[in-house]
Amino acid sequence: MRVMAQLGMVMNLDKCLGCHTCSVTCKQAWTNRRGLEYAWFNNVETRPGQGYPRRYEDQDRWEGGWVRTPKGRLELRSGGRTKRLLRIFSNPTLPGLDDYYEPWTYDYDTLVNAPAQADVPVARPRSLITGEPMQIRWSANWDDDLGGAPEHAPHDPILQRIGERVRLEFEQAFMFYLPRICEHCLNPSCVAACPSGAMYKRAEDGIVLVDQDACRGWRMCVSGCPYKKVYFNHRTGKAEKCTFCYPRVEAGQPTICAETCVGRLRYIGLFLYDADRVLEAASVEREADLLEAQRSVILDPDDPAVIDAARASGIAEDWLDAARRSPVYALTHRYRIALPLHPEYRTMPMVWYVPPLSPVVNAVQETGFDGEDRSTLFAAIDALRIPVEYLAELFTAGDPAPVVASLRTLAAMRAHMRRANLGEPPDETIAASAGLTPAAIEDLYRLLAIAKYEDRYVIPSAHVELARLLDAQVACSVDPALVDPVSRRAAGRPGPGERP
Amino acid sequence: MSTVLWIAFPYICLTSFAVGHVWRYRYDKFGWTTRSSQLYERRLLEWGSPLFHFGILGVLAGHVVGLLVPESMTAALGVPEWLYHVVAAIAGTAAGLMTVAGLALLVYRRRLTPAVFRVTTRMDKAMYLLLAAVIAVGTFNTIGINLLGPGHDYRLDVAVWFRSIFWLQPDASLMASAPLTFQLHALLSFALLGIWPFTRLVHVFSVPVGYLARPYVVYRTRGDRPGARPPRRGWEAPGS
């Protein structure tokens, strides 16, 4: 067992408003530069929809991620090393600007400086690539809120895979938002595809970065990443990607996208994992087994054997402590409601998602039934095949069982908390139907619904004092209940997700 | 005059080549890239770039054999001069035509795709001009003189002179008697080597052969960075 630490994120999709605040603040922080106008390290896609870049999930076209060879070995989907070197002069699986979009600005100058004339002057769009006037036809978020869905959504690779003609008329549509950042994978195919060895995974915290001095602009990482989360800076000729805001997390602060998330749906914390088992787990034969394999690589931070091994590999005590209090571990392993995005790409992504119950609740309520009644919800989860199948294609390589289990837990939590709020006597069978105790389900509720800043972000740092200072400056306006986590523990309260 | 052309000039260019690369690697790793424009345009690049690059690799191989292997050695291996000549002329013609076709396509693309032309620097233009001239004259030597024309056994003069530069016993008289176009090709090539480190051509030295041997996933530690590091390139300075 070789224990390594990994920063992970969980997003609770039920709470995403689709406001794009995360995308905008990320862009302001990282990509508001020439050459990266089209880059969205954080983007929020409406599903069903094509995503960004367009149809990035179509791996028959883009050849991202890994495949298992018949002999059981892992190979990049785009082929072996020699093949990649032979393709180095022109990379056939690099998306073009039209798969992203042509970035533009407006001729604002004409608004103020146009000579007096009969017509009102307008600011025409101008391409940031050619400088010429252009027609805007697409952008990072053209199909937001199912806009143009009858035309665009049928191109959603997931819809095509479930082979169902989903009616995308307004009243029958189901819809949710999927915010995406780089997954900081345990088995990153972008790193594996980089011929220069410029991309690397940080041994301390698992963040995947590009060494700007070593990158030579071969663009293989862009193709290699199945999530298309490496972007080529077309001005500097270097690849750039989401950095998990490492200057912030090193100081104990959450990433910009998490810090500014309006829905407060993001959780950041540590995983401990067994680095020796990653390859084996990523190579299991059946795609449907990948979720379990991925879960099994992550170690129980309360297990004394794990703690000993972690100490042996030099993980500091405050990191071990943070791992035990990790909200992401709680959601992925204690409650098992968070699922990874596209485990079938075999990269072991480390941004996990709590699938949205809202399409089910909405459908139930629209038919006039009680959207907070456990049996109605359970029945609806089983009956509403399309949302579940769709979610399964996103999160479990098509296996509906883990999605159903996760949604049932959420439904049980809803029903249980309704009774509590109405002052009705608790019905133990509700929690039991999700395999939890009433206390655990209330704890899950706290974590999902009302968790405070320091419960959502448990990020150990080397400079705790400094970070707290910065925190106090930045976060007070955001979150009044900024409690010192150390004194909190001293007062005997458990951390988030620690099951009572 | 011939000392300047065939002794001083090559040494100046080679010095610039060597020192320039060390300097660039030391101070401009951030600028060391292929500066690919594939994002802007892919249809022409898909054809032009492999044509040019595979062609030029063939040309390079031909030059290694032609310039570095003495005629006495191939003769000792039992390869008669006429056979060598035929093989070299035919292979050279094939590689040369590929290179020319590829380069023509790439230059056409660079000039006529607005997005690509917009990011073409002055240095790029100078480099393309010189590169095209070297290739044009070289192709003429191979096809016009050695394949269809009277032929010239450059292995008896140009190649010997070329090697003599590296033995530090340069013999200018060898070049003085070579045909004009061979002289021109040599001079232009050395000029290209001279500006090489200051152009995008540096990417040639980044051929990622190490990729074939390294493990797929690379780990690196953050290291104990003691506070701020000196500012490096990568971010645009405010107001730029």
Ligand code: SF4
């Ligand atoms: S999601 Fe991130 S770490 Fe994973 S392959 Fe893509 S760029 Fe690499």
Ligand code: SF4
């Ligand atoms: S800021 Fe939060 S709520 Fe808004 S789109 Fe991003 S993830 Fe969703």
